[in-house]
Amino acid sequence: MNVLVINCGSSSLKYQLINSDTEAVLAKGLCERIGIDGRLVYQKTGLDKEITEAAMPTHKQAIQLVLDALVNPNTGAIANLSEIEAVGHRVVHGGEKFATSTVLTDEVIAAIEECNDLAPLHNPANLIGIRACQELMPNVPMVAVFDTAFHQTMPDVAYMYGLPYEYYEKYGVRRYGFHGTSHSFVSKRAAEIVGKNYEDLKIIVCHLGNGASICAVDHGKSVDTSMGLTPLEGLIMGTRSGDVDPSILDFIAQKENLTLPQVMNVLNKKSGVEGISGVSSDFRDIEAAAKEGNKRAALAQQTFAYRVIKYVGAYAAAMNGVDVICFTAGLGENDCKIREMVMNNLGYLGVEVNAEVNNATRGKEAVISTADSKVTCLAIPTNEELAICRETVALV
Ligand code: ADP
Numbered sequence: 001m002n003v004l005v006i007n008c009g010s011s012s013l014k015y016q017l018i019n020s021d022t023e024a025v026l027a028k029g030l031c032e033r034i035g036i037d038g039r040l041v042y043q044k045t046g047l048d049k050e051i052t053e054a055a056m057p058t059h060k061q062a063i064q065l066v067l068d069a070l071v072n073p074n075t076g077a078i079a080n081l082s083e084i085e086a087v088g089h090r091v092v093h094g095g096e097k098f099a100t101s102t103v104l105t106d107e108v109i110a111a112i113e114e115c116n117d118l119a120p121l122h123n124p125a126n127l128i129g130i131r132a133c134q135e136l137m138p139n140v141p142m143v144a145v146f147d148t149a150f151h152q153t154m155p156d157v158a159y160m161y162g163l164p165y166e167y168y169e170k171y172g173v174r175r176y177g178f179h180g181t182s183h184s185f186v187s188k189r190a191a192e193i194v195g196k197n198y199e200d201l202k203i204i205v206c207h208l209g210n211g212a213s214i215c216a217v218d219h220g221k222s223v224d225t226s227m228g229l230t231p232l233e234g235l236i237m238g239t240r241s242g243d244v245d246p247s248i249l250d251f252i253a254q255k256e257n258l259t260l261p262q263v264m265n266v267l268n269k270k271s272g273v274e275g276i277s278g279v280s281s282d283f284r285d286i287e288a289a290a291k292e293g294n295k296r297a298a299l300a301q302q303t304f305a306y307r308v309i310k311y312v313g314a315y316a317a318a319m320n321g322v323d324v325i326c327f328t329a330g331l332g333e334n335d336c337k338i339r340e341m342v343m344n345n346l347g348y349l350g351v352e353v354n355a356e357v358n359n360a361t362r363g364k365e366a367v368i369s370t371a372d373s374k375v376t377c378l379a380i381p382t383n384e385e386l387a388i389c390r391e392t393v394a395l396v
Helices: 059-070 106-113 122-136 150-152 165-170 180-194 248-254 260-269 272-277 283-291 295-318 328-333 336-343 355-360 384-395
Strands: 002-008 014-020 024-032 040-043 050-053 086-089 142-146 203-206 212-218 223-225 324-328 376-379
Touching: 002 059, 002 122, 002 384, 014 059, 014 384, 024 059, 024 328, 040 059, 059 122, 086 122, 086 384, 122 142, 142 384, 150 180, 150 223, 180 203, 180 212, 180 223, 180 324, 180 376, 180 384, 203 295, 203 328, 212 295, 223 295, 223 328, 248 260, 248 283, 272 283, 283 295, 324 328, 324 336, 328 336, 336 355, 336 376
Parallel strands: 002 086, 086 142, 203 324, 324 376
Antiparallel strands: 002 014, 014 024, 024 040, 040 050, 203 212, 212 223
């Protein structure tokens, strides 16, 4: 079955056409600057990437351009649109309504709409993509795959904040967690790699990308995760602060004469390793600057790793042990230095690093701990699109 996987943002849209039988990507790309001017990136597997400046005032027009590219007689991946048998949509927030992926119906769309409040930047954009696809492919079954769904197994002690209970009852203020598709995909793969039952393992997944989160997966279920009501909580990220003392918001607002939305903007877009280093949000730039002696760049790296170390410790405690620790996403898959900084601090758990393998591992699966290590450490490339494809196929 060919599945079109769509990840729709407010002004961009990523897509992959995947054959679910072989799990091969037939074509992929993205639409950028939707509603501004428009650029289509399209790549059929095996051919060069094509970049076309093309007007796309709306998401529907952007998706139409993607569909046209997919059936282009010269470079298309399929002969006609009937070969797209299902569409899988990434949806950021499913609130407490969605604990699993769900076939899209009018009722489901209305329920997703009710979660818009919780993710005002993401859910409305996801819904625009869903509606545009439905208009262009009215007879194709579509599935919503939620970033939050995997974490709906968290117990109340993990998801409650120490706030008046009525905020939870009235507004749904609680921890939801994100990157669920990735945490689920990577933890399942980890069980395969170590050759044990998923339901018998205590796994910690460190999803370290521009956005970063950690998840404790106990016997196949997410029991805690570092992102919260929104993706701002937890680890120090590219430009996001992660955990801060909430009093800082008021303090900075007064000192810098900023409104609350302006302070939130600083926490989301001007903080994290970029804020600490003053260099960049990209760890490759930070690493280069640190090597040249930039102290703030080195501090950003160390602070990032320190926060990861603390969360791993917290989740080992939450699960009363850990069997497997996984590193994934841009940094987790590629940055052996950050992985080493983290693993070197986990000796108390019985972690022994295989430095040679760790140093040689970039963008591929590997066991990066020694054979004697009490906890197995793994680098595992995440693949959220493939996970969405699998979920979609399972439901249609
Ligand atoms: P997101 O999907 O959240 O945007 P990614 O998972 O793509 O993020 O991760 C992006 C980050 O991964 C980059 O900011 C960069 O810091 C880091 N990264 C990617 N490749 C490498 C690499 N080869 N070495 C070190 N860091 C890398």
